[in-house]
Amino acid sequence: MEAGVLSSATPVIQPAATPTPAATTLPNPLTRVEDGDRLLFYGDWEAALQAYHAAWVQEGEADRKAAALLGMGRAYYQLGDYTAALQALQTLIAEYSQTAHRPAAYVALAQVHEAMGDFAQAANAYALYLNLRPGLVDSYIQERRGDALAAQGDQLAAIEAYQAALAAPRVGDTFSVEIKIANAYAALGEYSTALIAYQDLYSRTPNEHTRAYLDYQMGQVYTTLEQPDQAYAVYLDAVENYPLSYDSYQALIWIVEAGYPVSEFDRGLVDYFAGQYSLAIAAFDRYLSESTEKAATARYYQALAYRALGEIEQAIAYWDEIIASYPDDDRWDDAWEQKGFTQWAYLDQYTAARQTMLDFVAQAPWHERAAEFLMSAARIAERNLDLEDAVTIWERVPLEYPASEYASRALFLSAVTRYRLGDFEGARAAFERFLGAAGKPGERAAAYFWIAKSYQALGDAAGAQNAYRQASTADPTGYYSERARDILLERSPFTPPLVYDLGYDLDYERPEADAWMRETFALAEDVDLAGPGTLVNDSRLVRGTELHALGMLDEARQEFDSLWQAVRSDPVANYRLATYLVNLGYYRTAIFAAREVLNLNQMDDAATMNAPIWFNHVRFGAYYREPIIAVAEETGLHPLFLYSVVRQESLFAGWVHSSAGARGLMQIIPSTGETLAAQLGWPPDYTAEDLYRPLVSLRLGAEYLQTQREYFDGDLMAALAAYNAGPGNAAIWYQLANGDADLFVEIIRFEETRRYVQGVYEIFSIYRRLYDRTP
Secondary structure (H helix, E strand, O other), X not given: OOOOOOXXXXXXXXXXXXXXXXXXXXXXXXXXXXXXXXXXXXXXXXXXXXXXXXXXXXXXXXXXXXXXXXXXXXXXXXXXOHHHHHHHHHHHHHHOOOOOOHHHHHHHHXXXXXXXXXXXXXXXXXXXXXXXXXXXXXXXXXXXXXXXXXHHOOHXXXXXXXXXXXXXXXXXXXXXXXXXXXXXXXXXXXXXXXXXXXXHHHHHOOOHHHHHHHHHHHHHHHHHOOOHHHHHHHHHHHHHHOOOOHHHHHHHHHHHHHOOOOOHHHHHHHHHHOOOHHHHHHHHHHHHOOOOOOHHXXXXXXXXXXXXXXXXXXXXXXXXXXXXXXXXXXXXXXXXXXXXXXXXXOOOOHHHHHHHHHHHHHHOOOOOOHHHHXXXXXXXXXXXXXXHHHHHHHHHHHHHOOOOOOHHHHHHHHHHHHHHOOOHHHHXXXXXXXXXXXXXXXXXXXXXXXXXXXXXXXXXXXXXXXXXXXXXXXXXXXXXHHHHHHHHOOXXXXXXXXXXXXXXXXXXXXXXXXXXXXXXXXXXXXXOOOOOHHHHHOHHHHHHHHHHHOOOHHXXXXXXXXXXXXXXXXXXXHHHHXXXXXXXXXXXXXXXXXXXHHHHOOOOHHHHOOXXXXXXXXXXXXXXXXXXXXXXXXXXXXXXXXXXXXXXXXXXXXXXXXXXXXXXXXXXXXXXXXXXXXXXXXXXXXXXXXXXXXXXHHHHHHHHHHHHHHXXXXXXXXXXXXXXXXXXXXXXXXXXXXXXXXXXXXXXXXXXXXXXXXXXXXXXXXXXHHHEOOO
């Protein structure tokens, strides 16, 4: 029998190449379908395939064999072996047609056909699913069926499918489906209908990028109809109103090539945002030769364009022109800001940059941004290691702008900087002033913590101990309180427990949580807390559950998230939903739901630690246990530390992606992932999509953290800063801190990174508290 071909009697699989690093630890022998499901969830396609195949061979019940075949089809699909995937799924459909797995097999089959470019077969497979399971998730399946039909070229059938998708219920916006209908009409040659649809969509959306896209699509239709004046009108609308969109740049190209008039100012903006900096500069020059109405804005973007091209002096000259000539323009303060930023960031002219910021305050002390500019001037002085000057400037903020949002932070930074200068008594006095102004528990904890550090530096051990004790109780679970507690216990940052145990049983812990729920929220004894209760009839739970079974996890998550938003004010519904979702692996929404129960009981972060343990095991769970333990053993990073990083990065949501493009559990940028994969030689045939695989994200992220830990001599604070802000920045802060971990955190110049490091520390403290089994 040819390798990879399946029969009901003797299924054969091609053994996949096993990656050297981070192989998941598996039960032996693997005979259960659930093992395969878990491994597929981890993104370990090869091990999942082995588990499913073992189950297929050894399971006796038809339903279990069908489940194994479904898993094999999905695993082969992920591995790119589409022929083997088809064979597994077709075997399931032909020989186990009476099992509950047949509908999901059709959806999986459709995905395989799409990957193979056989869109007619894909559309047919989706239709077969709909015949078996009508009325459940029709909107999602009909949209996918429409996509397949459109790709096949059957636009009329695609329109019918999309319209069926619109008619069926789902959560979220179906605007994209309506756009697909309009595009299908255009592809079909029904231009009048397409234009009506585009115009209607344009009138209904507030999204500027969508409007620019619709303008461009209408322009394409008008061009096809040989109606250039109408095309010009919609293209011009995109250029004039939505310059940030790339579709507007495409529209501009058409206008210019067709010889139609366009404002040079608008042309300059569109060129700039498309990254066509030389063209933008030239367009603004032509505009300024004819008009001065928007001169400041034109010069501002010219300056940005010159800076992008590396012509820094010309950029500064234009900002100086705005500062001197347009004091009443909205771009005036922006010009000051960009000039100062460019001086230190591009030219290393820190003294000049500091003076630029101070000159702004001197010229416009009344300006709403004056305090912000003082903060920037102090930061620039600090970057230049002119610490005494930085202290002087920071201390001006609460004196001159006491009502400013920056006043408290400036006072704190001035105190930290006095500490860095060795002026420990001055620092202590400044932290005392900060304590007097502190309004939040976290601020009071920070004040006490640094008062303690100052006393310690002054040799006053008793004063330090007393202040550390005050810090440790000021904001329990907050960073400064937890850090003070560690110091009192003589623990270094991120010291793990001597003995820990990640094992727990949520089902065993439920009775205590149930009793607490009944008492806390005065629930009647006949209220059933064992299952989803009335949620079982909610259409979002029904659709989400079906989508989950079909492997359409993103769509399922959207349904579950919508349901959670709808029941947030109901403690019982939150409790039931958390239980339901944690069992399915939707940890992020389960964590939100569990926390919301505690919120509804008015419990702050410290109080939640005294809630029944079930809640905290859901909120700070040992999820993805096998791959996390495996990479912990390989890298030497403690599992509790890795859990803390994953929770901070993604809240255990493998699908999540950031605005910066970071992906997966460990939020890795694709370019960084590519570098790490090349260094490790794993995973094979790496693509950016692999970062959504938990196994890959965990392995690459842990490897990067371990590399940074080694570089910074075992300092995990610095390693975390490097992970978030890059090793170059972390190296600068590390050098300035002179081995003081607490000072390092305060020296971190990016607020996001400082909060990130503090956040991981807080989470680690909770994980240590929950899983410590040290006698």
